[in-house]
Amino acid sequence: DAGITQSPRHKVTETGTPVTLRCHQTENHRYMYWYRQDPGHGLRLIHYSYGVKDTDKGEVSDGYSVSRSKTEDFLLTLESATSSQTSVYFCAIRGGGRGEAFFGQGTRLTVV
Amino acid sequence: KQEVTQIPAALSVPEGENLVLNCSFTDSAIYNLQWFRQDPGKGLTSLLLIQSSQREQTSGRLNASLDKSSGRSTLYIAASQPGDSATYLCAVETGTASKLTFGTGTRLQVTL
Numbered sequence: 001d002a003g004i005t006q007s008p009r010h011k012v013t014e015t016g017t018p019v020t021l022r023c024h025q026t027e028n029h030r031y032m033y034w035y036r037q038d039p040g041h042g043l044r045l046i047h048y049s050y051g052v053k054d055t056d057k058g059e060v061s062d063g064y065s066v067s068r069s070k071t072e073d074f075l076l077t078l079e080s081a082t083s084s085q086t087s088v089y090f091c092a093i094r095g096g097g098r099g100e101a102f103f104g105q106g107t108r109l110t111v112v
Numbered sequence: 113k114q115e116v117t118q119i120p121a122a123l124s125v126p127e128g129e130n131l132v133l134n135c136s137f138t139d140s141a142i143y144n145l146q147w148f149r150q151d152p153g154k155g156l157t158s159l160l161l162i163q164s165s166q167r168e169q170t171s172g173r174l175n176a177s178l179d180k181s182s183g184r185s186t187l188y189i190a191a192s193q194p195g196d197s198a199t200y201l202c203a204v205e206t207g208t209a210s211k212l213t214f215g216t217g218t219r220l221q222v223t224l
Contacts, residue, residue: 031210033211033212035214040216041216042201042214042215042216042217043156043201043203043212043214044214045211045212045213048211058211090155090156092156092212094210099161100146100158100161101146101158101203101210101212102158103148103155103156103157103158104155105154105155106154106155
Protein backbone atom coordinates (compact mmCIF):
# COMPACT_ATOMS: atom_id res chain seq x y z
CA ASP A 1 0.00 0.00 0.00
CA ALA A 2 1.13 3.53 -0.74
CA GLY A 3 0.11 4.88 2.65
CA ILE A 4 -3.11 6.62 1.67
CA THR A 5 -6.23 6.47 3.79
CA GLN A 6 -9.59 7.90 2.83
CA SER A 7 -12.38 8.48 5.30
CA PRO A 8 -15.19 7.77 5.44
CA ARG A 9 -15.32 4.86 2.99
CA HIS A 10 -19.07 5.14 2.58
CA LYS A 11 -21.47 7.97 3.32
CA VAL A 12 -25.10 8.70 2.69
CA THR A 13 -26.16 12.30 3.13
CA GLU A 14 -29.13 14.50 2.39
CA THR A 15 -29.33 17.16 -0.28
CA GLY A 16 -28.23 20.53 1.01
CA THR A 17 -26.00 19.29 3.82
CA PRO A 18 -22.26 19.96 3.96
CA VAL A 19 -19.94 16.97 3.62
CA THR A 20 -16.20 16.69 4.18
CA LEU A 21 -14.06 13.84 2.89
CA ARG A 22 -10.59 13.29 4.24
CA CYS A 23 -7.45 12.00 2.59
CA HIS A 24 -4.47 11.18 4.79
CA GLN A 25 -1.03 10.15 3.52
CA THR A 26 2.03 8.87 5.31
CA GLU A 27 4.41 9.27 2.35
CA ASN A 28 5.20 12.98 2.72
CA HIS A 29 4.37 13.44 -0.97
CA ARG A 30 4.02 16.96 -2.27
CA TYR A 31 1.13 16.53 -4.67
CA MET A 32 -2.36 15.42 -3.65
CA TYR A 33 -5.46 15.14 -5.82
CA TRP A 34 -9.18 14.57 -5.56
CA TYR A 35 -10.93 12.77 -8.43
CA ARG A 36 -14.46 11.61 -8.90
CA GLN A 37 -15.36 8.50 -10.87
CA ASP A 38 -18.68 8.16 -12.64
CA PRO A 39 -19.92 5.63 -15.19
CA GLY A 40 -19.22 6.82 -18.72
CA HIS A 41 -16.96 9.64 -17.56
CA GLY A 42 -13.98 7.89 -16.09
CA LEU A 43 -11.97 9.73 -13.47
CA ARG A 44 -12.17 13.51 -13.50
CA LEU A 45 -10.00 15.87 -11.50
CA ILE A 46 -11.83 18.02 -8.95
CA HIS A 47 -9.02 19.86 -7.13
CA TYR A 48 -5.37 19.33 -6.48
CA SER A 49 -2.67 20.57 -4.14
CA TYR A 50 1.01 21.14 -4.79
CA GLY A 51 1.93 21.96 -1.20
CA VAL A 52 0.58 23.11 2.14
CA LYS A 53 -2.01 25.81 1.53
CA ASP A 54 -1.34 25.61 -2.23
CA THR A 55 -4.37 24.33 -4.11
CA ASP A 56 -5.96 24.77 -7.50
CA LYS A 57 -9.05 23.77 -9.44
CA GLY A 58 -9.45 20.81 -11.73
CA GLU A 59 -11.96 20.31 -14.52
CA VAL A 60 -15.04 19.66 -12.33
CA SER A 61 -14.50 21.95 -9.33
CA ASP A 62 -17.90 23.66 -9.12
CA GLY A 63 -19.58 22.91 -5.79
CA TYR A 64 -16.37 21.68 -4.16
CA SER A 65 -13.70 23.28 -2.03
CA VAL A 66 -10.48 21.90 -0.58
CA SER A 67 -8.01 22.64 2.15
CA ARG A 68 -4.53 21.46 2.98
CA SER A 69 -3.19 22.75 6.27
CA LYS A 70 -0.70 19.89 6.72
CA THR A 71 1.35 17.91 4.24
CA GLU A 72 -0.39 14.69 5.18
CA ASP A 73 -4.04 15.80 5.00
CA PHE A 74 -6.14 16.98 2.06
CA LEU A 75 -9.81 17.68 2.72
CA LEU A 76 -12.57 17.85 0.13
CA THR A 77 -15.74 19.71 1.13
CA LEU A 78 -19.08 19.73 -0.58
CA GLU A 79 -20.58 22.94 0.74
CA SER A 80 -24.18 21.94 -0.03
CA ALA A 81 -24.45 18.44 -1.41
CA THR A 82 -26.56 17.80 -4.51
CA SER A 83 -27.67 14.56 -6.10
CA SER A 84 -25.28 15.18 -9.02
CA GLN A 85 -22.43 14.81 -6.54
CA THR A 86 -23.33 11.20 -5.88
CA SER A 87 -20.14 9.47 -6.97
CA VAL A 88 -17.07 7.58 -5.92
CA TYR A 89 -14.31 9.92 -4.80
CA PHE A 90 -10.65 9.01 -5.01
CA CYS A 91 -7.67 10.68 -3.48
CA ALA A 92 -4.27 10.33 -5.13
CA ILE A 93 -0.73 11.31 -4.19
CA ARG A 94 2.38 11.90 -6.15
CA GLY A 95 5.90 12.67 -5.06
CA GLY A 96 6.72 14.91 -7.99
CA GLY A 97 9.54 14.40 -10.42
CA ARG A 98 7.10 12.85 -12.87
CA GLY A 99 6.72 9.83 -10.65
CA GLU A 100 3.91 7.35 -10.18
CA ALA A 101 0.53 8.35 -8.83
CA PHE A 102 -0.93 6.23 -6.05
CA PHE A 103 -4.60 6.08 -5.19
CA GLY A 104 -6.66 5.55 -2.08
CA GLN A 105 -9.46 3.00 -1.83
CA GLY A 106 -12.18 5.52 -2.54
CA THR A 107 -15.20 6.99 -0.77
CA ARG A 108 -18.64 6.10 -2.05
CA LEU A 109 -20.89 9.10 -1.48
CA THR A 110 -24.63 8.97 -2.00
CA VAL A 111 -26.67 12.17 -1.84
CA VAL A 112 -30.40 11.52 -1.35
CA LYS B 113 -7.63 19.90 -24.02
CA GLN B 114 -6.14 16.44 -23.66
CA GLU B 115 -8.51 13.56 -24.42
CA VAL B 116 -7.73 9.93 -23.75
CA THR B 117 -9.56 7.07 -25.44
CA GLN B 118 -9.41 3.37 -24.66
CA ILE B 119 -10.61 0.76 -27.10
CA PRO B 120 -12.23 -1.68 -26.70
CA ALA B 121 -14.47 -0.74 -23.78
CA ALA B 122 -14.82 -4.41 -22.88
CA LEU B 123 -12.97 -7.57 -23.81
CA SER B 124 -13.48 -11.25 -23.01
CA VAL B 125 -10.74 -13.80 -23.71
CA PRO B 126 -10.10 -17.42 -22.74
CA GLU B 127 -7.42 -18.17 -20.20
CA GLY B 128 -3.93 -18.44 -21.64
CA GLU B 129 -4.47 -16.04 -24.49
CA ASN B 130 -2.17 -13.09 -25.08
CA LEU B 131 -3.97 -9.78 -25.44
CA VAL B 132 -3.43 -6.11 -26.19
CA LEU B 133 -5.24 -3.13 -24.71
CA ASN B 134 -5.11 0.18 -26.51
CA CYS B 135 -4.88 3.75 -25.32
CA SER B 136 -4.76 6.86 -27.50
CA PHE B 137 -4.35 10.51 -26.58
CA THR B 138 -4.86 13.69 -28.58
CA ASP B 139 -2.02 15.90 -27.31
CA SER B 140 1.39 14.31 -27.77
CA ALA B 141 3.07 16.77 -25.37
CA ILE B 142 2.93 14.39 -22.43
CA TYR B 143 5.44 13.86 -19.64
CA ASN B 144 4.51 10.25 -19.05
CA LEU B 145 1.78 7.64 -19.31
CA GLN B 146 0.64 5.33 -16.54
CA TRP B 147 -1.40 2.12 -16.68
CA PHE B 148 -3.63 1.19 -13.77
CA ARG B 149 -5.74 -1.75 -12.80
CA GLN B 150 -9.04 -1.39 -10.94
CA ASP B 151 -10.95 -4.26 -9.39
CA PRO B 152 -14.69 -3.80 -8.76
CA GLY B 153 -15.34 -1.55 -5.78
CA LYS B 154 -11.64 -0.93 -5.24
CA GLY B 155 -9.10 1.78 -5.83
CA LEU B 156 -6.60 2.01 -8.65
CA THR B 157 -3.40 -0.01 -8.58
CA SER B 158 -0.46 1.30 -10.56
CA LEU B 159 0.89 -1.25 -13.05
CA LEU B 160 3.44 0.56 -15.19
CA LEU B 161 4.74 4.08 -15.71
CA ILE B 162 6.39 5.04 -19.00
CA GLN B 163 8.29 8.28 -19.17
CA SER B 164 7.95 10.30 -22.39
CA SER B 165 11.53 9.48 -23.33
CA GLN B 166 10.94 5.74 -23.04
CA ARG B 167 9.47 3.36 -25.60
CA GLU B 168 8.37 0.58 -23.29
CA GLN B 169 8.27 -0.80 -19.77
CA THR B 170 7.91 -4.38 -18.59
CA SER B 171 6.71 -5.92 -15.35
CA GLY B 172 6.26 -9.65 -15.24
CA ARG B 173 3.66 -10.65 -17.84
CA LEU B 174 2.88 -7.02 -18.63
CA ASN B 175 4.53 -4.92 -21.29
CA ALA B 176 3.52 -1.35 -22.05
CA SER B 177 4.69 0.55 -25.09
CA LEU B 178 4.51 4.23 -25.89
CA ASP B 179 4.54 5.96 -29.27
CA LYS B 180 4.31 9.59 -28.25
CA SER B 181 4.40 11.04 -31.74
CA SER B 182 1.33 9.07 -32.81
CA GLY B 183 -0.42 9.47 -29.47
CA ARG B 184 -0.71 5.78 -28.68
CA SER B 185 0.14 3.27 -26.01
CA THR B 186 -0.54 -0.43 -25.72
CA LEU B 187 -0.62 -2.74 -22.74
CA TYR B 188 0.29 -6.30 -23.64
CA ILE B 189 -0.70 -9.07 -21.23
CA ALA B 190 0.91 -12.43 -21.84
CA ALA B 191 -0.67 -15.76 -20.95
CA SER B 192 -3.77 -14.22 -19.41
CA GLN B 193 -5.22 -15.66 -16.20
CA PRO B 194 -8.66 -15.33 -14.56
CA GLY B 195 -7.01 -13.19 -11.90
CA ASP B 196 -6.25 -10.62 -14.60
CA SER B 197 -9.97 -9.85 -14.86
CA ALA B 198 -10.38 -6.18 -13.99
CA THR B 199 -10.75 -2.76 -15.57
CA TYR B 200 -7.55 -1.35 -17.02
CA LEU B 201 -7.11 2.41 -17.17
CA CYS B 202 -4.49 4.51 -18.84
CA ALA B 203 -3.67 8.07 -17.83
CA VAL B 204 -1.37 10.69 -19.31
CA GLU B 205 0.40 13.48 -17.50
CA THR B 206 0.40 16.83 -19.24
CA GLY B 207 0.81 20.42 -18.17
CA THR B 208 1.80 21.56 -14.73
CA ALA B 209 1.23 20.14 -11.26
CA SER B 210 1.52 16.55 -12.45
CA LYS B 211 -2.14 16.31 -13.38
CA LEU B 212 -3.39 13.10 -14.96
CA THR B 213 -6.05 12.75 -17.64
CA PHE B 214 -7.72 9.34 -17.70
CA GLY B 215 -9.33 7.18 -20.31
CA THR B 216 -12.61 5.47 -19.46
CA GLY B 217 -10.99 2.07 -19.27
CA THR B 218 -11.18 -1.40 -20.78
CA ARG B 219 -13.06 -4.01 -18.78
CA LEU B 220 -11.26 -7.33 -19.20
CA GLN B 221 -12.72 -10.72 -18.42
CA VAL B 222 -10.54 -13.81 -18.65
CA THR B 223 -12.62 -16.97 -18.75
CA LEU B 224 -11.68 -20.51 -17.75
